[in-house]
Amino acid sequence: GIQVEQSPPDLILQEGANSTLRCNFSDSVNNLQWFHQNPWGQLINLFYIPSGTKQNGRLSATTVATERYSLLYISSSQTTDSGVYFCAVGETSGSRLTFGEGTQLTVNP
Amino acid sequence: EAGVAQSPRYKIIEKRQSVAFWCNPISGHATLYWYQQILGQGPKLLIQFQNNGVVDDSQLPKDRFSAERLKGVDSTLKIQPAKLEDSAVYLCASSLDGVSGNTIYFGEGSWLTVV
Numbered sequence: 001g002i003q004v005e006q007s008p009p010d011l012i013l014q015e016g017a018n019s020t021l022r023c024n025f026s027d028s029v030n031n032l033q034w035f036h037q038n039p040w041g042q043l044i045n046l047f048y049i050p051s052g053t054k055q056n057g058r059l060s061a062t063t064v065a066t067e068r069y070s071l072l073y074i075s076s077s078q079t080t081d082s083g084v085y086f087c088a089v090g091e092t093s094g095s096r097l098t099f100g101e102g103t104q105l106t107v108n109p
Numbered sequence: 110e111a112g113v114a115q116s117p118r119y120k121i122i123e124k125r126q127s128v129a130f131w132c133n134p135i136s137g138h139a140t141l142y143w144y145q146q147i148l149g150q151g152p153k154l155l156i157q158f159q160n161n162g163v164v165d166d167s168q169l170p171k172d173r174f175s176a177e178r179l180k181g182v183d184s185t186l187k188i189q190p191a192k193l194e195d196s197a198v199y200l201c202a203s204s205l206d207g208v209s210g211n212t213i214y215f216g217e218g219s220w221l222t223v224v
Binding site: 040088096101 | 150151152153154157165167168198200202211212213214215217218220
């Protein structure tokens with residue numbers, strides 16, 4: 001099946017810093033979503049982005065499907081951004097999503 | 110708009126006992142998913158329903174796990190008999206139409222500890 005690798009596995013930032021999280025995948029995808037899991041375990045969908053670029057406030061994401069990677073940008077980070085960020089991909093638009101192992105982000109005040 | 114509802118939130122059982130989890134998806138969502146998340150790992154799909162039909166259950170351990178979505182709305186996931194390695198968070202999620210790859214919304218999860 002499709003492989004998903006996320007980097008870095010852990011990231012510690014000071015409040016106000018910017019960061020870039022990466023997701024590499026091993027095969028063509030037609031479905032890619034970014035999620036944030038807060039410290040209480042709730043998974044929140046950030047972006048549905050199988051290709052192109054999207055922005056939502058301080059967050060933005062870019063997927064280059066031909067080169068099999070996606071990037072999540074967090075600007076002016078806040079302590080509430082802490083948690084685990086997951087990338088999930090599907091080979092077709094309706095097939096199961098395969099999740100990466102996540103990036104654990106800690107933002108210190 | 111109400112989110113995905115799950116119960117119970119927490120459950121502790123002994124190995125070889127049984128447990129059932131319930132999920133009510135967002136109103137109008139045709140696709141319902143059950144994921145298993147082991148501590149420190151990403152979620153893994155157990156079963157995906159489209160209305161009341163199964164789309165994908167290839168990763169469901171069918172000797173002990175079962176799931177149903179009889180009326181195409183809420184769903185139940187059952188584990189019988191439970192093993193120690195079943196300790197995990199069981200996440201229910203829904204989407205408007207999984208076939209076309211819509212955004213997936215997750216519930217808060219049901220935390221299972223098997224002792």
